[in-house]
Amino acid sequence: MRRLIRALSLIAVAFAVAACDTPQNYMQNTGGPAARSLANLGWEALVPFIAATVVTWALIVWLALRRRGTLDEHAPLEADPGRRWIVIGGIAIPVAVLLILFISMLDSLAAFPMAHASGTAPEIRVRGRQWWFDAEYHPRGEGQNVHVPGEIHIPVGRPVEIELQSEDVIHSFWIPKLHGKMDLVPGQRNFIRIEASQPGRYEGECAEYCGAQHAHMRFAIIAEPPQKYRAWLAHQRASAAAPSNYQAAHGREVFMSSACPICHTIRGTPAQGRVGPELTHVGSRKRIAGDAFENNTANLAAWITSAQSMKPGSQMPNFTQFSGPDLQALTAYLRGLR
Ligand code: CUA
Numbered sequence: 284m285r286r287l288i289r290a291l292s293l294i295a296v297a298f299a300v301a302a303c304d305t306p307q308n309y310m311q312n313t314g315g316p317a318a319r320s321l322a323n324l325g326w327e328a329l330v331p332f333i334a335a336t337v338v339t340w341a342l343i344v345w346l347a348l349r350r351r352g353t354l355d356e357h358a359p360l361e362a363d364p365g366r367r368w369i370v371i372g373g374i375a376i377p378v379a380v381l382l383i384l385f386i387s388m389l390d391s392l393a394a395f396p397m398a399h400a401s402g403t404a405p406e407i408r409v410r411g412r413q414w415w416f417d418a419e420y421h422p423r424g425e426g427q428n429v430h431v432p433g434e435i436h437i438p439v440g441r442p443v444e445i446e447l448q449s450e451d452v453i454h455s456f457w458i459p460k461l462h463g464k465m466d467l468v469p470g471q472r473n474f475i476r477i478e479a480s481q482p483g484r485y486e487g488e489c490a491e492y493c494g495a496q497h498a499h500m501r502f503a504i505i506a507e508p509p510q511k512y513r514a515w516l517a518h519q520r521a522s523a524a525a526p527s528n529y530q531a532a533h534g535r536e537v538f539m540s541s542a543c544p545i546c547h548t549i550r551g552t553p554a555q556g557r558v559g560p561e562l563t564h565v566g567s568r569k570r571i572a573g574d575a576f577e578n579n580t581a582n583l584a585a586w587i588t589s590a591q592s593m594k595p596g597s598q599m600p601n602f603t604q605f606s607g608p609d610l611q612a613l614t615a616y617l618r619g620l621r
Contacts, residue, residue, distance in 0.1 A: 287344065306486035309459040314485055314506070315478045317395040317462040324387050331380045397465055399474045405446035407435060411454030411467035413493060414500035414597060415560060415573035420516060429519045430548070432560035433574040435487075436505045438512040442476040455491035458504050464490045479506030484569075495596040501574035522551025523563045523620050534616025537609050541602070549620065558598060566621040572597070583614045 304311050310326065313319045399405070408419040418435045419428055437443045447456055449467040456475060457464040465475040479485065489500035507515065526532040535552075538544070544554035550563045565571070568578050572594055576582045587610065590599035605613060 307459050307488075312460065314460040314483065315462065315480050317391075317476075317478065318460055320391045320394060321463055324384075324391055327387055328384055395462070395476065397463075397473070397475055399446075399472075400444055400476070403444060405444045405474065407437075407443065408446040408448065409435065409456060409467070411447070411449040411451070411456070411489070411493070411500075413451050414489070414496040414594070416454075416456070416487075416489075416500070416502040417560065420519065427520050429516075429550075429563075430561040431519055431564075432568075433502050433570060434505055434568050435502060436507060436512055436515050437477060437479060438509040439479050439482045439506040440509075442478040444474060444476050447473040447475060452493050453491055454489045454493045454500065456487065457490035458485050458487035460485045461487075461504060466491060477504060479504065482506050482508060496573070496575075496594050499573050499575040499594050501570075503569070503574060518567075519564060523549045526616055527619055528615075530612050531616045531619045533608075534612035534614070537605070537613045538616060541605075546598070562617065562620060564620055566618045572599070580614050580618060583617055584610055587613060 309318060310322050310329075313322050406421065410417045410419070415432055416435070418431045420431065421428060435445075445456075447465055447467045448471070449469045451469065453469070454467040455464045456467060458477065461477050461479060462475060465473055467473065483506055485504040485506065487502045487504055489497055491497075493500065526535050538549075539553060544552075544556055546556040546558035548555050548557060548561045548563065550561075554562075565578075570576060571578045571582060572586055572590070575594060576586065586593060586599070587602050587605055589601050589603075590597060591601050
């Protein structure tokens with residue numbers, strides 16, 4: 284009996300640990316209406332299945348602990364009373380549970396359609412790349428288009444339609460606290476409407492295996508009050524800041540005279556490459572390299588010289604020719620692009 288109690292408490296601890304809140308936990312502390320609906324659906328599925336598991340194990344334990352009984356007790360029985368158990372427990376209850384889940388699921392699908400809302404243009408277009416997300420603002424709306432890698436800002440309190448495309452293989456766009464998953468498929472336009480009820484940073488990640496660095500393909504949705512969002516977008520539209528000191532100015536020279544501009548864009552400069560992430564405001568972002576590493580001087584320098592050790596297989600080569608004062612100047616320039 285003591286062993287049984289110990290086993291049961293271990294199971295309880297496992298459930299408690301599983302209930303810990305992480306950015307991937309879509310069952311708790313959801314940030315928007317779609318995620319709330321999916322979380323409810325999750326609980327509706329989890330609770331009956333836990334109940335069924337507990338009842339099944341209780342019956343197994345009960346049978347195991349039961350005394351063996353006499354031969355008379357084990358004589359052939361009338362099967363009729365047992366048949367009722369099978370009909371109720373084996374057919375009626377599962378059918379009822381699955382039917383309720385199916386209807387709830389249809390309800391969620393209808394409430395949060397993953398299709399283009401007619402009559403509107405998507406506000407943001409997100410392209411999946413191996414291995415980062417590139418958000419393009421106002422793909423057919425007003426103002427200059429801007430590309431923002433990794434950090435997708437949205438206004439809080441209303442749905443924002445996002446068009447999803449892929450430049451290479453199939454990726455999947457998933458922000459567990461805001462919505463379900465939607466694939467980015469080459470040659471196809473998919474749509475998702477994201478709504479955050481409260482301001483905040485919501486972590487997202489690629490949820491479809493897409494190559495060696497799939498696990499390093501992350502992003503974040505940053506939900507802000509509308510005014511703050513507009514200010515952010517206006518700032519993103521602005522050209523890059525001029526270097527503020529001698530070191531940064533030297534860094535800019537190093538950048539422009541090397542291979543960097545072939546792949547990267549810094550608006551307001553000759554750098555117009557579209558292979559890698561745009562760097563116009565790279566200094567204002569929290570993370571770099573597909574949101575995989577903190578954006579600080581050490582990581583930037585490491586990324587420039589040894590990207591292939593940090594994210595093997597990515598398109599960023601190791602620029603081992605940069606070292607000493609040149610490397611320091613280069614990182615100072617990039618850090619200053621806020
Ligand atoms: Cu992109 Cu996994």
